[in-house]
Amino acid sequence: MKKAVVFTVLLFVGAFLLLSAVQMRPFGAPTNPLMDDYFISHAQAEAAANNVVTSIVFDYRGFDTLGEATVLFCAVLGVVALFRKLREDEV
Amino acid sequence: MNGEMSVIVRTVTRLVYGLIIAFGFYVIMHGHLTPGGGFQGGAVVATAFALLLVAFGAAGIKGKLNAHLLQSLEEVGALAFLALGFLGIGTTFFYNLLANHGPIFGRPDVIGSNPGFLNTAGTLVWMNWAVGLKVMTGLASVVVVMLIGARKGEPE
DSSP: OHHHHHHHHHHHHHHHHHHHHHSOOOTTOOSOTHHHHHHHHHHHHHTOOSOHHHHIIIIITHHHHHHHHHHHHHHHHHHHHHTSGGGSSOO | OTTOOOHHHHHHHHHHHHHHHHHHHHHHHTTTTSSOOHHHHHHHHHHHHHHHHHHHHHHHTTTTSOHHHHHHHHHHHHHHHHHHHHHTTTTSTTOOTTTTSSSSSOOOOOSSSOOOOTTOSTHHHHHHHHHHHHHHHHHHHHHHHHHHHHHHHSOO
16 A cells, blocks of 8 residues: 555656656756846946846835845844843953 | 964965955945845855954954954944935835935936946945945954854863
């Protein structure tokens, strides 16, 4: 019974991997280039920056960067809180 | 040996830490033109602080790197970033209000390949500086606080 279950799962996973390998698009081809093309053709005019990555990070996806900054802030806060008790008499 | 490394490491650190900091500020300053930006440049500057800490130990940097000052500067950077995000709230959150007009970083960029002009990109430059300040002081304060904590925990 157990062997049959393992064999079935293996069969399904193998079939899935084989199918995705057969149906894979050519190497390097983007899935949906609509957004990429928009950024490449409009970023210099809209955000006025040569570095399109910076335009995306700070302008188009600025809210995401705010979350990233919050993650760093929380990390620093956690470290400082963790080591707070250890330095009562020094520094 | 109060936690400092050999004379070779200390000499090389004295030579290179200024260069590392200058390179980090270069990466932040040209974040809108070349690869890199606030996060990357801030991390580079923070590695200079980490190098100083490793080379000279906790006793060597005592009184030079103030953890409270670093944490305050980190909050200043975070608040500046948030304020710059709210600058464009009239259109949308994080709208680039200063781009393409006005004297401060308002020069329109040349479409296509160009040598790169510093006076472009509007709020992106300010955000690079805000995030750079935040990351460099945040990571530096983490390293300082962890080093002090580790030194305190060691048996004398």
